[in-house]
Amino acid sequence: MKKKVRKAVIPAAGFGTRFLPATKAIPKEMLPIVDIPTIQYIIEEAVASGIEEICLITNSYKQSIENHFDRSFELEEKLKASNDLEHLQMIEDITDMVNVVSVRQKTPKGLGHAILCARSFVGDEPFAVLLGDDIVVNRGGKRAIRQLMDVYEETGASVVGVQPVADENISKYGIIAPSKAINDRVMEVSHFVEKPAFENAPSNMAILGRYVLSPDIFNKLEDQQAGKGNEIQLTDAIDRLAKEEAVYACQFDGNRYDVGDRKGFLQAQVEFALNRDDTKEAMEDIIEALGYVKSDKPAPVEEKPACKIFKTTPVNETAADQNKTSQPEAAMKAVEPIEAAQAIAGISNGSFEETAIASTVLEAEEEGCQK
Numbered sequence: 001m002k003k004k005v006r007k008a009v010i011p012a013a014g015f016g017t018r019f020l021p022a023t024k025a026i027p028k029e030m031l032p033i034v035d036i037p038t039i040q041y042i043i044e045e046a047v048a049s050g051i052e053e054i055c056l057i058t059n060s061y062k063q064s065i066e067n068h069f070d071r072s073f074e075l076e077e078k079l080k081a082s083n084d085l086e087h088l089q090m091i092e093d094i095t096d097m098v099n100v101v102s103v104r105q106k107t108p109k110g111l112g113h114a115i116l117c118a119r120s121f122v123g124d125e126p127f128a129v130l131l132g133d134d135i136v137v138n139r140g141g142k143r144a145i146r147q148l149m150d151v152y153e154e155t156g157a158s159v160v161g162v163q164p165v166a167d168e169n170i171s172k173y174g175i176i177a178p179s180k181a182i183n184d185r186v187m188e189v190s191h192f193v194e195k196p197a198f199e200n201a202p203s204n205m206a207i208l209g210r211y212v213l214s215p216d217i218f219n220k221l222e223d224q225q226a227g228k229g230n231e232i233q234l235t236d237a238i239d240r241l242a243k244e245e246a247v248y249a250c251q252f253d254g255n256r257y258d259v260g261d262r263k264g265f266l267q268a269q270v271e272f273a274l275n276r277d278d279t280k281e282a283m284e285d286i287i288e289a290l291g292y293v294k295s296d297k298p299a300p301v302e303e304k305p306a307c308k309i310f311k312t313t314p315v316n317e318t319a320a321d322q323n324k325t326s327q328p329e330a331a332m333k334a335v336e337p338i339e340a341a342q343a344i345a346g347i348s349n350g351s352f353e354e355t356a357i358a359s360t361v362l363e364a365e366e367e368g369c370q371k
């Protein structure tokens with residue numbers, strides 16, 4: 001049944017080991033991009049998308065996140081006394097932004113287990129999930145999670161946000177096997193694999209930290225066995241859900257920064273500073289002083305990889321079938337609009353499970369795949 005998406009769950013219980021020593025005493029979610037903690041960008045995206053209630057999944061080391069969204073009486077009094085109304089407003093805006101509740105994940109058993117901790121908060125409603133390591137900027141356009149909420153509210157199907165990633169990065173993500181194009185951005189997915197080796201990946205389309213899930217996911221999560229890294233994986237539960245009801249992927253618009261990674265974090269610092277009126281000039285001066293040419297243009301964005309589906313060859317395929325020239329074309333169109341639905345069904349007879357991975361890699365055409 002279609003329902004409005006009102007609630008969001010933001011897992012923030014990880015130890016942030018990739019950012020030690022900074023994260024020894026400070027939650028990684030509180031590390032700032034310029035002067036705003038990364039978690040605030042995530043919550044702003046949710047609120048701007050129409051989310052009304054947020055549940056943070058935290059642990060005992062994460063109190064500063066809760067404090068950040070709570071009142072700070074002493075600070076407010078000090079700002080009032082010094083008539084610093086600008087900062088006072090800024091602080092109050094953060095507190096008034098949205099109601100945030102938090103639930104503790106008592107043992108670190110993985111992302112799937114973290115989401116399960118929000119079961120009573122979510123109840124019987126669809127809900128959004130936003131991961132803190134992925135900040136998405138879609139200047140002038142719809143926020144990433146809003147794009148997924150629109151798909152859910154139109155179709156009633158759970159939906160994960162994807163973008164193509166470089167081959168060498170496939171093993172860092174949950175990867176989808178698209179089975180049917182719904183339109184130029186949305187596809188039905190037959191299965192999901194958590195962090196597969198490149199050789200076993202069904203595509204290069206990675207789940208990048210945005211989901212809208214039906215509450216049925218909790219029935220899967222409650223008995224989900226540990227998977228990759230001996231953790232209870234959300235991707236594995238979604239894969240099981242997709243066996244019972246349609247699960248879609250939406251290739252969302254927007255530049256995504258992996259701020260859980262040093263390079264992505266540094267890139268975000270520079271690009272966000274260049275895109276803010278109050279820091280643009282300072283960052284340009286810094287770059288110029290380092291010997292780079294000052295320019296009015298925003299910093300160059302790395303070229304994005306095109307979508308690829310890795311050709312699957314049905315195990316029971318006959319030699320005659322293998323020679324069909326229409327197969328590569330069909331696979332190429334799998335991430336393209338409408339007619340791809342029939343095309344991809346033709347490749348695998350609708351069942352990717354009975355297929356084995358062949359070595360051929362098919363690059364999707366640019367249209368509809370690369371932004």
Ligand code: G1P
Binds near residue numbers: 172
């Ligand atoms: C998690 C998910 C993975 C997803 C990724 C996105 O992995 O398990 O499926 O692709 O987030 O950033 P993590 O990066 O927490 O290991």
